[in-house]
Amino acid sequence: MTETGRHEQQYERYEGGSPEAERQVFERLAREIMEVQVKNQRAQGGGISRTFHAKAPLAVENARLRFHDDLPEALRVGFAQPGADYPATVRLSNASGVQQGDGSPDLRGAAVRVRVSEDESHDLLATSHPVSHARDAREFVAFAKAMAGARSPLQKAFGLFVKLPLAVGLGTANRMRRNVQAAARHTVDSLASETYWSRGAILWGEAGPVRYLLRPAPGSPPPLPCDPNDPDFLHRELAQRLARTDIAFDLCVQRFVDERRTPVEDASVEWQEAIAPAQPIARLTIPGQDLDDAKARTVARRIEDLAFNPWHTTDDFRPLGNINRARKAAYGASSAHRLGLRFSTAEPWQNRLLTPPAGAAFGLLNRVLPWHRLPLRLSLLNLVFLRKALRRFNLIDTEPREAPRRPSRYRSRFRSGCAPSGPTTARTTICPSRGWAPWAPPSAATSRRTTGPTSSTPRTR
DSSP, rough: HHHHHHHHHHHHOOOOGHHHHHHHHHHHHHHHHHHHHHHHHHHHOOSOOOSOOOOEEEEEEEEEEEETTOOGGGOOOHHHHHHOEEEEEEEESSSSSSOOOOOOSOOEEEEEEEEEEEEEEEEEEEEESSSOOOOHHHHHHHHHHHHHHOOOHHHHHIIHHHHHHHHHHHHHHHHHHHHHHHHHHHOOOOOGGOEEOOOEEEEEEGGGGEEEEEEETTOOOOOOOOTTSTHHHHHHHHHHHHHHHHEEEEEEEEEOTTTSSSOSSOTTTTOTTTTSSOOOEEEEEOOOOOTTTHHHHHHHHHHOOOOOOOSOOOOOOBSHHHHHHHHHHHHHHHHHHHHTTSSSOOOOOOHHHHHHHHHHHHHTTTTTGGGGGGGGHHHHHHHHHHHHHHTTTTTTTOOOOOOOOOHHHHHHHHHHTTTSSSSSSEEEEETTTTEEEEOOOOOGGGGOOHHHHHHHHOOOO
């Protein structure tokens, strides 16, 4: 068994008791995430945007991540080596999935892509609160659905106090609401002055699970004065700061202690620094630059097309825990939906209302009369419900298949009436319409060739 497999058994507990049972749950949650994107699109117009972190006050691709020379031996894993220096892409954002003013109460996020080589990169994602509002993926998606498309205070209150309790229960909704409100009450004057926590754990090779965080490097200047009523004041503050100096964060890790005090599966529990100290291991530096010139804006637009995902990494740094495993499906579906590779359309309310009784009626009817014996229109409608049932029970084979090979010229010629004659080792095909053509039994190598002859000379098989 691989090291990764041992860590899975030691630290992780799968919903439903197995990875496959959990995967099916996460696939359903991924479809619900795409529905959230559709609702957010309706609320703000335009195209499909990110499910969360839609607005980015900063997006640059010329940052650097350098590991400290005194990196502890236990943490020297993969690309994390003493003195190693890598280029990085950094995106600092507001957490809402709807574009809104920077002064609106909200969490903030940091996404960092460390480019080790052409074939290897690592995405680090963190949020400006040490714990998640959701204990697991089900709660996470329930919250996203409750808040989807909410722009006004009234819509947000309706989502928090009505939709969310109906989805997860009153007690769970109260806990989630307290976490969100505590995080959102925090006043943000500069994204360069915030600390960002991974909240979920990742594997760090033989060192086991860790949580990481990005905190302002010692000696970082205080926030610059900006008008908080400006809807883009966080961007303007960063632009003024980078016009004068660099922005630097320390990358720190907290190591796993035990499941009670530093749980892997429950992202709503904070890893207290008194129990799991945050140890600086690297410095992330964003060099001074002009964020508003044409080149910077082009770079920012290019970064908006990137799909950050904590699973963009290697096995040594694999994400751990229920929420992180759900993110593998949810982030993939979200980015594919945003980039036009997957689609989700809202089902009309009439369909949602009539589908259950109509489906039950066809189910009873098919016990005595198969679909193909019904009148045409009824049989087609019956097929629609059969397809819904197959999808609901995951009985449709969606595995991509290799296309069949094109038939060779010999086979098509033989089917058209040409008859081979002569010895089996080397005989000719007599075809009145084409004349004589040498023929031999195709070998294993030549039978796979699908290209035609390169000249008018008859081809030898």
